[in-house]
Amino acid sequence: MPLWLEAVLKTAVATDRRVARQTAPMGRALRTVPVAGLAMFCALAVIACGGQSGDSRAQSEVRALFRAAAADGRAGRFATICAEDYSGLLKQLDYLFKIDCAKALKEEWAEGVQYAHVGPSTRIVVSGKRAAVFDGATPDRAYLTRSGWRLVEFPRNTRHTDPNEVQEVIGKLNPGFRKHHLPELGPETAAPPAGLDGAG
Numbered sequence: 001m002p003l004w005l006e007a008v009l010k011t012a013v014a015t016d017r018r019v020a021r022q023t024a025p026m027g028r029a030l031r032t033v034p035v036a037g038l039a040m041f042c043a044l045a046v047i048a049c050g051g052q053s054g055d056s057r058a059q060s061e062v063r064a065l066f067r068a069a070a071a072d073g074r075a076g077r078f079a080t081i082c083a084e085d086y087s088g089l090l091k092q093l094d095y096l097f098k099i100d101c102a103k104a105l106k107e108e109w110a111e112g113v114q115y116a117h118v119g120p121s122t123r124i125v126v127s128g129k130r131a132a133v134f135d136g137a138t139p140d141r142a143y144l145t146r147s148g149w150r151l152v153e154f155p156r157n158t159r160h161t162d163p164n165e166v167q168e169v170i171g172k173l174n175p176g177f178r179k180h181h182l183p184e185l186g187p188e189t190a191a192p193p194a195g196l197d198g199a200g
Contacts, residue, residue, distance in 0.1 A: 055126050058144070059124045059131075061149050062126065062131045062142050063122065063124060063133075065085060065142060065149045065150070066122075066133055066135070066140070067118055069081050069085045069115060070115055070116045070117075070118060078101075078102040078105040079102040081102075082102055085150060085151050086151055087143055087145060087151060087187065087189075088150075088188075088189045088191040089152055089166065090151060090166070091191040091192060092189050092190075092191065093166070093169065095192045096173075105155065108157060108160075112157050113155035113156060114136035114137075114140055114156040115135055115156070117136075118133060122135050128144075129144040130142075130143055130144075130187075131143070131144075131149065136156055136161075137161045138156055138161045138162065138163050139163075140156055141153045141164075145188065152166060152187055153166050170184075
């Protein structure tokens with residue numbers, strides 16, 4: 001059963017008495033509708049009432065991620081971005097290349113970063129667990145990890161506009177990792193142990 005339909009059906013089982021009274025006439029009518037008709041009715045209700053599809057929910061979550069990172073950047077909370085918004089993959093790359101994440105991000109921010117300008121009209125395309133945010137010459141990207149949406153590209157600015165820059169880097173590193181029987185790097189890569197991730 002699609003997630004949006006599960007959500008609609010769960011919402012229909014309201015415990016609030018006021019809601020129950022308001023929906024009673026509709027409930028009586030629905031009891032006379034076959035199950036297939038009920039599913040169709042729920043689908044139409046979601047569309048008519050502006051319910052969010054899976055993609056639009058994901059777009060909202062990705063937009064919130066980028067806007068939170070932008071707010072932290074404006075406030076100078078770069079370590080927070082590194083710790084909370086970066087994916088494990090970016091943290092691993094910072095660790096491998098001995099990069100002080102907060103210091104590097106502060107320098108990038110001073111030059112201007114694209115995701116500082118993500119707003120309500122910024123185009124976001126979600127495909128499964130991947131999202132592209134068209135906020136500049138080259139899109140920024142996010143990935144849906146077990147902890148939620150996280151950034152999977154280092155901040156874009158006028159100097160960093162290569163498409164899929166991180167993907168190119170791990171494409172060069174992974175053959176060596178395979179050779180030494182180490183786990184390959186990818187979007188699901190976990191962060192290194194605390195204190196080794198370059199987040200501070």
